[in-house]
Amino acid sequence: MIDCYYRRIGADGDWKIFDSTDGTRSNWDPEIQHGSPPLALMTQAIEDLAAGSGLRVGRLTLDILGAIPVSRVKVRAWIERPGKRIALMVAEMSAARADGADRAVARVTAWLLATSDTADAATDRYPALTEGDAVPVPHSWIGAKGYLETVMWRRQSETSETANVVWISSQIPLVDSEPTSALQRLAMVVDSSNGAGAALDPEEFMFMNTDTVVHLHRLPEGNDFALRARGSIGSDGIGVTTAELFDRRGFIGTCAQTLLVMRR
Template identity: 70%
Template sequence: MIGCHYHRLGSDGEYELFESTADTRSNWDPAIQHGSPPLALLTKAIEELTAGSGLRAGRLTLDILGAIPVAPVRVRAWVERPGSRISMVVAEMQAARPDGEWRAVARVTAWLLAPSDTSDAVTDRFAPLVEGEAADVAHSWEGAPGYLETVSWRRQRTAEGAAAVAWMSPLTPVVDDDETTALQRLALVVDSANGIGAALDPQKFIFMNTDTSVHLHRLPEGSDFAVRARGSIGPDGIGATTAEIFDRQGFIGTSAQTLLVLRAP
């Protein structure tokens, strides 16, 4: 491991420039990035833009607009829909084409909401998860270098037919030695729901997600997160993965992903 996902390279007008490290590499193809580091970097851009606003993220949606190369990228964030109680903020990542022209490769759209005291009305749909003994095999891509090595994986032993559960902890910061917030740490693992809840054998099928949408009724805390995920595959090469997300204190939200399913060559 290099020790972070991105190195800061400076700025170019409204864009921040970053070098993508080998720690961003996808398990599907080492030339492209796993979805988690871009989600975390764009979440960081949104948090930095809105610091001091008094609003907090209620939803983060990553849309992967094209193959994200392990190469220099640039990032910008802007307020799409301003508001004192409800605001939409967008962050975009661009990478250079072979001819040098920049193209958008990923975008995160966030709904930020104004907190208020509803502590007397708290409800959780799911009981907290307690980490148990880890399974012998952490995931189906054992030995794949890159992003997967930057996370501590503790796949749980679950009953036959039950949703898969994995506890995960990111091991490296998003950018250089910058402090990584709890929301960014969650972003560094939640895109992995597709792999955790895989309904297909990755030796026989490729099932890459085009997006990851995370809904949070409570902000995450700490560095340890559990994802309980289940994939569903349709008859026409399209699937979906849905998941419940937990930290050590309990249930914090849900995620959903759209999948393109292809037979492996």
């Protein structure tokens, strides 16, 4: 039974050490990790670093630097650009090569900004989404083991040529039984925008994202998130997925991903 994405092992200086569980396994290749759990784990490191600063995350960018193995990983975070009103924080994940040497496999950069009261000027670009009945076959990876076993995926019937709508919720904690913040819960599913907005048949094409960029005009709430997403594919093997992100209260931000497209 998969009961979390990572197990905390200890620390080595600035590095926190975790064992990856089967819940991190990608639907593309079970030997590598889906992008959402690493994004969430590095988001946790950034939130821990920012605690008490009066700053909150406005943008998260995940860059996947290489295949992330389902194995022991290390995570550290640091302040790249300090500031009282604007700061840039970075988290990095490393894993061992075959020869035992560590290599960086993923990195998250986050812009954090000082908060203030702008409630009287707050606006949402889009109205809130309401979840309806899910279609019988929610995605094209039915039966895939690993990450897709850990999320509840409800594709909506009101999809169109311009976007697919999927409500998605993670069913397990990020690390052991530790509390998981709402931002971490969003990170645990947002990399699925590429699958939610798939414009190609995964039986015929692979379309793996190299990055995930999330902009948030407010912090998410709860554990249920809607991804209104669609991929666009170029003629030279490169694509882009864009998505609008919602929680139960309404619109919270956007996501964009670069795709490497290959015919199987």
